[in-house]
Amino acid sequence: MITYLGRRAFHSILSVIGLLTLVFFLTRLTGDPSALYLPLDSTAEARAAFARLNGLDQPIYWQFLDYLRDLLQLDFGESLRQNRSAMQVALEAFPETLKLAAVAITLSTALAILVGSLAAARPGSMFDRVASFVSLAGASAPDFWVAIVGILVFAVGLGLLPTSGTGTWAHWIMPVFVLMLRPFGLLVQVVRGTMLSALASPYIKTARAKGLPLQKIIFGHALRNSLLPVVTVAGDLATSLVNGAVVVESIFGWPGIGKLMIDSIIQRDFAVVQSTILVTATAIFILNIAIDLLYAVLDPRIRY
Amino acid sequence: MSNATNPILKVDGLTVDFLSDDEPVRAVDDISFHVSRGETLVILGESGSGKSVSTSAVMDLIDCPPGDIVAGSCLFDGVELSGLGAEARRSINGRRIAMIFQDPLAYLNPVYTVGRQIEEVYESHGAGSGKDARAKTIELLRRVGIPEPENRVDFYPHQFSGGQRQRVMIAMAIALKPDILIADEPTTALDVSVQAQILDLLRDLQRETGMALIMITHDLEVAASMADRIIVMNGGKVVETGIAKEVFSNPQHAYTRRLISALPHGNAAEAPNKRSTAIAGETLLKVEHLTKHYVLASGAFSSKRTFKAVDDISFEVRRGETLGIVGESGSGKSSVARMLLGLNAPSSGKAVFAGENIFEMNEKRLMAFRRKVQMVFQDPYGSMNPRMRVYSIISEPWVIHGDILPKNRWKARVAELLELVGLLPEHADRYPHQFSGGQRQRIAIARALASEPELIVCDEAVSALDVSIQAQVIDLLAGLRTRLSLSYIFITHDLPIVRHFADRIMVMKDGKIVEEGQTSALFGAPRHEYTQSLLQAVPRPKWLTQAQ
Structure with a gap:
């Protein structure tokens, strides 16, 4: 029984990790958030600053590793829209x-x-x-x-x-x-x-x-x-x-x-x-x- | 019987129809019977004779529709049962008339403990509840012979053996000391040694409570061992009725005579010998140290436990010979068959067929081997695809082994095979469900013959068939053996059935061979006590035991 629950929990964690990986890359395919969050006429410097601030200037695999590292520390990131956890x-x-x-x-x-x-x-x-x-x-x-x-x-x-x-x-x-x-x-x-x-x-x-x-x-x-x-x-x-x-x-x-x-x-x-x-x-x-x-x-x- | 003139149940002119697509089928046709307190009435008949339907009608267990009680009356202790209201009916069922069934595993609710299912009887009839009902239940389980009833009362049906389950069913039925107990094939699904115990229990309980017992069976020996009076049913009608001893010793109706003569367990001297006449000395199959272990539980937290289904057995089959393998359920006899056909891999050991170990054959050799060894199963309906016509079923081996027969000869050969097993060529266009059990088994044999085998393994091939049909199928197998010089391995739980058919018999218990020998020697002087107990477990007629 305990063995069974342990095994199920382990499999579930594996699945969640797989799912999060998939979601991470798929959401990035929807486009660059800075286009939505900055005024249309904002300068290239402002866009770069926004990207740097949110780590969007890094290569995508680097962003992913970053995300995983944060996950381990139970840091799930900030909402861009609401500026809170x-x-x-x-x-x-x-x-x-x-x-x-x-x-x-x-x-x-x-x-x-x-x-x-x-x-x-x-x-x-x-x-x-x-x-x-x-x-x-x-x-x-x-x-x-x-x-x-x-x-x-x-x-x-x-x-x-x-x-x-x-x-x-x-x-x-x-x-x-x-x-x-x-x-x-x-x-x-x-x-x-x-x-x-x-x-x-x-x-x-x-x-x-x-x-x-x-x-x-x-x-x-x-x-x-x-x-x-x-x-x-x-x-x-x-x-x-x-x-x-x-x-x-x-x-x-x-x-x-x-x-x-x-x-x-x-x-x-x-x-x-x-x-x-x-x-x-x-x-x-x-x-x-x-x-x-x-x-x-x-x-x-x-x-x- | 002193109170025979005042029966507790009197059924008169009972007629039951079942509605079908075409016209209603008359399952029970104008039957009458009666039973008194302390008396045992046996209703004897083969499948489809209407014996179960007639008692289900008494218990109001027939679903209407499709069932329909057309006519007749059931007078129980002065009360007319037909047309009784639901509430009045409920106060009789389980309380005054109780019933037990053939397959206790299916007839017990799998999700409730046996204790709860018995307590329910007390509760629903206002005869005790809570602690009281539980105490009574434990006492009842002790009475029917369940060990440690205080603990076992909280077990579920699947945690009991087959015999114990039937004891639980009996406990449930006798909880309120009914006037009548109806037992519908109560021992048919059980091993012979267990069967004897259950029959003893029923007899003891009847003596204690003085209840009337109506027992339905297809088994003549069981009938003879239980019955005071007997009624024989065939095709929904009562064909013979009378005192048991008289019916058995001097049957009046042709059907009863046929039944009694078909008895495989009858006197050895009278029955014709169906053993082989010509056995070539050549060994066809030689099995050495065959073993099959199953791992029951293994894991990080439990030690490895194994179950030895087949434990180091060796034997051989010669050309033209019939080897009977006899054993009760769990003895490992079917595991042997499955391994010999390559359906299961053995744990160790070898089996040499025509000079080659079948467990080391490659895919191609195995195909060729399977042509030579065929199997006939217990349930011919379950082992045939219901959506295939007989023609396709029989010709299927030729599709797989393309070299047996050119396609233009298939039709003629199917007709030939059907005639060989006693069917008609025009049966080729029908589906399996259009045949009776015995006919289906003939089709299964025809299919086995299609690939021109040298050895046929029959796994309980006649166990599901009625007695008179059993004899016919065994006759057929014996005839084919001579004509086609076949060898058989005939696996059965029923020792007497192979008496006149097998040349040698091997008795298995707990995966081991406990005794092996020529049939006549084994029956004449069984050496092992297990073989002796199997032979003695065959029920003896009541009039003989009473006379002793």
Whole structure:
């Protein structure tokens, strides 16, 4: 178990280093930041001074070594835009994303398990058909379109909800709803499928022969055995949300890490881009290890 | 039986249909039976005879749809079971009628401890909860013979052996002392020695609690050893019913007679000998010091542990001979087969086939070798691609070994092979699922013959088949051996089955050969105690044991 965690952590660190290397060089391909941060008519000397100040005059491999050396000292660089620690900027935005992701994934998983299980308990029933239709529609609808239509109807048209920003609970409704759609739709399909095969398995016959009540058979015996694939898919969806829901955060002006990332890329704020990637990558690796451990909790046959 | 006139369960005219695409299939056709307290009723039949469906109907375990109970009544202790409400039904299932199944690993929930699954029975019927239910569960596990029940109660099903799992299932079923226990092939998935223990346990429990036992089986010996009364089912109908001893000694229906005569375990003197007549002295395969170790755990923090699946065994097979390898699960018999076919590499040892060590062959020599040695597996359906027609399945070896047969002769040869194994040439256009188990095994044999082998390894090739079909397939194999001068290695867990077929028998246990010898000598005077226990483990008829 400890060996397993150690090995996973080691592999994760290797992957993060690889990722950061890639990001470092790719961001440099977007162009020279001095073009954005200095006035158009600034002199060549001013540009050179800006480059020297930010280490941009060095050869790129030298910049990279510099960056690695700083990383080892936990110095993640300064934000060009905000003139403060890039890591601090990233860490301020990340909890906003995390809160949104946690609420969206928890709600959609819980709801999907309920709807999917009930649909599987009576395949072909009216409930099953409505659930299948709704989930398929949810999984297929483009989130940016739903978000924009939502703003038009509920914020602009009816004036019930705020268009964007944070503050009150009303600000949560539309972003959470839009983020839930796809996970909910996919998860209902997964839960329904795995529940159908679980309900057809021999141990369900045993449960029926024992005279267990129906809800115990469905939610006690069948559901517990169906959770592994659900955890896999839910984990995958959670990963994409933790990564920052770039589109939804941008549309709703949610000050999360996805919005920060896209803004920093546009502004060529390299240190912030790198810090956001480091933060989300670390979170995703921790999430993946947690999912693996959850497998072992759910299925006693899995041991690391 | 004093209370035979007052049966606890009386099934009358039960008829069950299964809906399919075309028209409903009648799985159970107007059957009637009854059972009284303290009595054992055996429902005997081969696969597809409707024996399991009939008891599932009693337990309300048939899924409707596709199942449909068309007619009939099930009177249990004065209460009509068909059409009973869900709540009333629930108070009978598990409490007054309980059931155990064939494959305890599949029928136990893998993610809950066995303790929890048994406690659930008490809790859901309001017969105890918490500490009370746990104490009762531990006591119950002790009763069915689980060692250290205080610890084992928190184990998961996969941490028990097959026999112990069935004991757990039995514990779960008898928790509330039911009036009727239905046992659906309870020992079919178990080794013979374990089978005897489980049957003993069932008999003891029945004596203690006075419950009625309905046992479903395809195994005549098991049936004979358990039954007071017996009903024989075929094609969804009851073809014979009566006191067990009378049915066995004087079967009335032709089907029952056929079943009893097909018994491979019958009297040695009566059965026709199917052993080879002509064995050439020439050695075809010589195996020396064959060993296979598996590393169980190795790593920085654990010491290396190995499991000896096959432990230094040597034997030979001569041309035209049948060597039976007999052993229970885990004895290493299948590992031997896999190594001989080059499917697994051995840890050490050699096997010389026609003068060449097969473990040192290069890719090209191995291809040529594989033509000469073919395998027939236990599950013919699982070992055939379901999307290939029989023609493609049988002709596949010719695609791989291009020199066997020119393509223009394939069709004729497939027809020839199908006739050789007792099928029809027009079967070539069908898919595997369109055949019965026995027919599929014939196709598997035809495929094995396609590459013109000299040695065929049969790994439990008849174990999944019904008794009467088993005999037919063995007859076929014996006939082919003479016509095509083949050699067989016939691997099985069932010692009596090879009695009239194998020339020599090798008994394996824990990776070692414990006894080897000519078949008649081995059966006549088994030397090793393990062989003796295997022979004795064959259940004896109840009327004989009672008379003693």
